[in-house]
Amino acid sequence: MIIPDPIYDYDVAKLVRALKTAILDITGELSRLDLAGLSLANSKFALAEVSKILSGLNAESAAWVEKYVPKAATDGVIRAIVDLGVVSTVEEAEKIAKFSRINREMVAAAVADTQADVLAVTQNIERKVRIAVRQATADSLRGNMAKGVNGSRTISRDILSGMKKTLGDSVNTGIIDAAGRRWDPKVYTDTLARTKLSQVHREASTNEAIGRGAYYAVVSRHGATDACRSWEGRIVKLIPDAPGEFPYVGDIPKRELFHPSCRHVLSPIRDPKLLEQ
Numbered sequence: 001m002i003i004p005d006p007i008y009d010y011d012v013a014k015l016v017r018a019l020k021t022a023i024l025d026i027t028g029e030l031s032r033l034d035l036a037g038l039s040l041a042n043s044k045f046a047l048a049e050v051s052k053i054l055s056g057l058n059a060e061s062a063a064w065v066e067k068y069v070p071k072a073a074t075d076g077v078i079r080a081i082v083d084l085g086v087v088s089t090v091e092e093a094e095k096i097a098k099f100s101r102i103n104r105e106m107v108a109a110a111v112a113d114t115q116a117d118v119l120a121v122t123q124n125i126e127r128k129v130r131i132a133v134r135q136a137t138a139d140s141l142r143g144n145m146a147k148g149v150n151g152s153r154t155i156s157r158d159i160l161s162g163m164k165k166t167l168g169d170s171v172n173t174g175i176i177d178a179a180g181r182r183w184d185p186k187v188y189t190d191t192l193a194r195t196k197l198s199q200v201h202r203e204a205s206t207n208e209a210i211g212r213g214a215y216y217a218v219v220s221r222h223g224a225t226d227a228c229r230s231w232e233g234r235i236v237k238l239i240p241d242a243p244g245e246f247p248y249v250g251d252i253p254k255r256e257l258f259h260p261s262c263r264h265v266l267s268p269i270r271d272p273k274l275l276e277q
């Protein structure tokens with residue numbers, strides 16, 4: 001029985017949609033600000049609204065992570081159980097699939113990591129919006145002070161459109177990854193979620209397989225066109241000292257396989273010789 005590869009598009013889209021909605025709500029909140037006469041009280045109120053929107057998003061994201069990270073791990077366990085021939089159908093596997101101690105710990109750590117990564121996106125938006133609103137308030141107050149002095153000057157159109165742009169950009173501000181690349185927050189969250197779910201799936205399959213004394217796996221194939229393509233269908237070792245001339249999965253460079261957003265998963269096997277023939 002061949003298990004179809006997991007496709008997490010629908011699950012990931014839910015998380016990205018929540019972020020998108022929050023970004024739209026914040027943009028709406030900022031666009032209602034009277035930039036020509038922005039008072040400290042008004043800007044404080046707007047920032048409190050922004051915080052409320054982001055807390056809502058954080059709660060939604062946390063619930064998403066708590067649901068879908070364990071789900072990906074369960075999928076990984078089911079794949080291992082079926083591939084190793086413990087049962088012959090996914091339905092049967094679903095009935096007996098449970099997390100071993102090591103999988104329970106792996107899932108708990110993955111949930112915590114993913115929560116922290118998703119939270120970093122929100123915190124980044126909050127910080128950038130706060131700076132932009134403070135700047136706009138200062139610009140507005142200064143503009144109006146000048147008006148008080150000479151009685152005629154108001155904030156110029158240029159300054160107003162500059163304030164508007166700074167505020168707008170602050171909501172969509174990129175997050176900078178470990179490699180120094182700047183990401184659109186929606187793209188970043190999408191990549192983060194996909195990468196995490198696949199990784200959790202593979203780790204769960206691996207742990208389940210090793211727990212059942214199977215030390216090899218075949219890399220899934222879906223006709224990849226990127227660097228992973230040369231790994232599709234290849235046998236890998238799940239532990240470094242398993243016998244045989246197969247590469248250990250942990251030694252494969254990330255640029256070759258399991259890069260960000262990589263969908264490849266592992267199908268555990270007990271005896272690589274059977275497959276080679």
Ligand SMILES: [Zn+2]
Nearest residue numbers: 228262263264
């Ligand atoms: Zn891949």
